[in-house]
Amino acid sequence: MSRLKGLRLIVVAGGVALLAACQTAPAPVAAPVVQPQYTPRAPTPPFGASTLSVIPKLRADGMRDTINRDLGPLETLWHVRAGLNVAALSCTGPLYDRLVGDYNAFIKNNSASLRRANAAIIGKFQREFGSGHKKEHDRHQTRLYNHWSFSPLRRPFCDQAVQVSQRAIVTKSADLNVFAAEALAELERPFNEFYLAYEEYERDLEAWRVQYGQPTGS
Structure with missing residues (x-):
């Protein structure tokens, strides 16, 4: 009887071991997949301009409030003479070789008209500023040259200046007023296009900030 009992114990123990062996181990829990956070690059100003650029406001007449108004x-x-002067001094390379010669010819061909223009401007400053007119006139001239010398627009401005200069040297004195009005608009075209592009950049940047926050380094 004891032998039978012992046998039963062995059989039971073996069954427990077999049952344990047949049980499937639980599958490991996979770690959650973390997607990397990607932030698109913040918009940048057109033509590589500074983020601190100040864009002239549009006036009621639809024109930009610049020194040329x-x-x-x-x-x-x-x-226009000032614009061509800046182009002759700053536009370099084979595409712009003719600018210096064109500018000098324009000055020579229209010396009397240009002297009258300069005298009229000085007279205007004398009437408006009295004894301080020279300082104000010099300040005005500096602003005018700085306007045409805006470095991010050097290439498109030079391209326009070449087209204007070719007409400048063949324009007769009697037609100077018409030429100057057209030439000023042509020389300003790259600037007006830049102003629109910069305002679009500002809108895009504001939308970017709303979604992603302030750009790093700002």
Whole structure:
């Protein structure tokens, strides 16, 4: 009887071991997949301009409020002369080789008209500022040259200046007023296009900030 009992114990123990062996181990729990957070690059100003650029406001007449607004015919001619002068000094390379010669020819061909234009502008400053007119006139001239010298637009401005200069040297004195009005608009075209592009950049940047926050380093 004891032998039978012992046998039963062995059989039971063997069955427990077999049952344990047949049980499937639980599958390991996979770690959650973490998707990397990607932040698109913040918009940048057009033409590599500074983020601190100040864009002239649009006036009620649809024109930008720049130094080239509200000019008489002689002032317009003088501002065109200044633009061509900046182009002759700063536009370099084979595409712009003719600018210096064109500018000198324009000055020579229209010396009398340009002297009248300069005298009219100085007279205007004398009337408006009295004894301090020279300082204000110098400040105005600096602003005018700085306007045409805006470095991010050097290439498109030079491209326009070449087209204007080719007409400048064949324009007769009697047609200078018409030429100057058209030339000023042409020289300003790259600037007006830049102003629109910069305002679009500002809108895009504001939308970017709403979604992603302030750009790093700002």
